[in-house]
Amino acid sequence: MRVDLRSDTVTKPTPEMRRAMAEAEVGDDVFGEDPTVNRLQEMAAEMLGHDAALFVPSGTMANEIAIKVWTQPGDAILVDAESHILHYELAGPAVLSGVLVEPYPIERGQIDPGEIERRMRVADDHTPGTTLLCLENTHNRCGGTILPLDQCRALCECAHRYGLRVHLDGARLFNAAVALGVSPQAWTRHVDSAFFALSKGLCCPVGSVLVGSQEFIREAHRVRKLFGGGMRQVGVLAAAGIVALQTMVDRLVEDHRRARRLAEAIASLPGFEVDLETVQTNIVYVHTARPAREIEQQLAAQGVLTIALDPHRLRLVTHHDVDDAAIEYAIRMFQQIG
Numbered sequence: 001m002r003v004d005l006r007s008d009t010v011t012k013p014t015p016e017m018r019r020a021m022a023e024a025e026v027g028d029d030v031f032g033e034d035p036t037v038n039r040l041q042e043m044a045a046e047m048l049g050h051d052a053a054l055f056v057p058s059g060t061m062a063n064e065i066a067i068k069v070w071t072q073p074g075d076a077i078l079v080d081a082e083s084h085i086l087h088y089e090l091a092g093p094a095v096l097s098g099v100l101v102e103p104y105p106i107e108r109g110q111i112d113p114g115e116i117e118r119r120m121r122v123a124d125d126h127t128p129g130t131t132l133l134c135l136e137n138t139h140n141r142c143g144g145t146i147l148p149l150d151q152c153r154a155l156c157e158c159a160h161r162y163g164l165r166v167h168l169d170g171a172r173l174f175n176a177a178v179a180l181g182v183s184p185q186a187w188t189r190h191v192d193s194a195f196f197a198l199s200k201g202l203c204c205p206v207g208s209v210l211v212g213s214q215e216f217i218r219e220a221h222r223v224r225k226l227f228g229g230g231m232r233q234v235g236v237l238a239a240a241g242i243v244a245l246q247t248m249v250d251r252l253v254e255d256h257r258r259a260r261r262l263a264e265a266i267a268s269l270p271g272f273e274v275d276l277e278t279v280q281t282n283i284v285y286v287h288t289a290r291p292a293r294e295i296e297q298q299l300a301a302q303g304v305l306t307i308a309l310d311p312h313r314l315r316l317v318t319h320h321d322v323d324d325a326a327i328e329y330a331i332r333m334f335q336q337i338g
């Protein structure tokens with residue numbers, strides 16, 4: 001048996017998506033003339049409660065476009081110390097936007113607004129001005145944790161009081177929404193821009209959608225072109241996104257239930273520890289007594305694929321292509337190698 005728990009990005013498009021892709025009506029999207037892309041963008045903007053949206057090739061590009069639009073070279077931006085922007089985007093903010101990235105602390109997904117306030121820089125002859133606060137929900141490196149709604153509101157209020165913009169990296173925003181049983185707008189109503197990924201738990205082959213005001217999206221469209229992300233008859237990809245928003249959101253609860261089962265079973269085994277409080281959606285971090293790389297290899301030999309993220313930390317992610325039987329098999333393999 002093969003159980004791929006490395007990431008929810010390994011999900012394959014469903015048969016319904018493939019049909020929609022084959023039949024998609026298309027046009028030149030750089031001219032804004034792809035009707036399927038336009039429909040996806042309208043749906044996304046409405047679901048997140050913003051005026052406009054832009055289909056982009058990746059979540060990384062969505063973040064980097066937002067940073068570019070909201071800043072000038074020499075500005076400072078605040079990102080949390082465990083964020084995707086800081087760890088996995090190749091110093092993109094420095095390279096693409098020329099900004100100083102200042103990390104603020106995050107602990108098990110929790111952020112103290114006081115820490116944001118302490119790091120706020122007011123521009124003068126010596127100091128770059130802070131112009132953007134970035135948030136992440138759910139939080140990848142913290143274990144798929146949900147940004148608490150009251151914290152999101154307090155952080156945005158604080159940022160706006162100082163004249164900062166707020167961008168939300170919501171690669172797994174729908175996981176957070178489904179887990180709490182609320183609309184994604186519970187978070188996005190407070191922020192100036194946000195994106196969600198179609199290519200993770202929602203199973204699309206490619207794509208993310210960035211949302212914001214008309215003015216923000218107009219500028220984002222230019223920056224997307226600058227970054228080489230202007231695509232042409234891309235309705236063939238957007239078609240899968242429409243199916244995803246219609247059919248793949250509510251089922252994310254299944255992924256969360258399976259992550260919980262996996263986490264609780266592994267937590268009870270010697271040699272492994274799981275912080276069960278952080279298992280809130282579809283990601284499970286396992287702390288390993290032995291080197292994580294060794295466990296990763298032993299599991300892989302049994303067909304269970306994971307990622308050793310840190311020397312003693314394994315990441316497991318549940319998704320559409322992992323069913324109950326696969327979860328039980330993975331648990332048996334953890335028991336066997338433990």
Ligand SMILES: *Cc1c(COP(=O)(O)O)cnc(C)c1O
Nearest residue numbers: 058059060061084136140169171
């Ligand atoms: C995956 C991810 C991204 C980037 O998405 P890509 O489409 O892989 O570029 C950004 N932020 C978070 C939190 C992610 O998990």
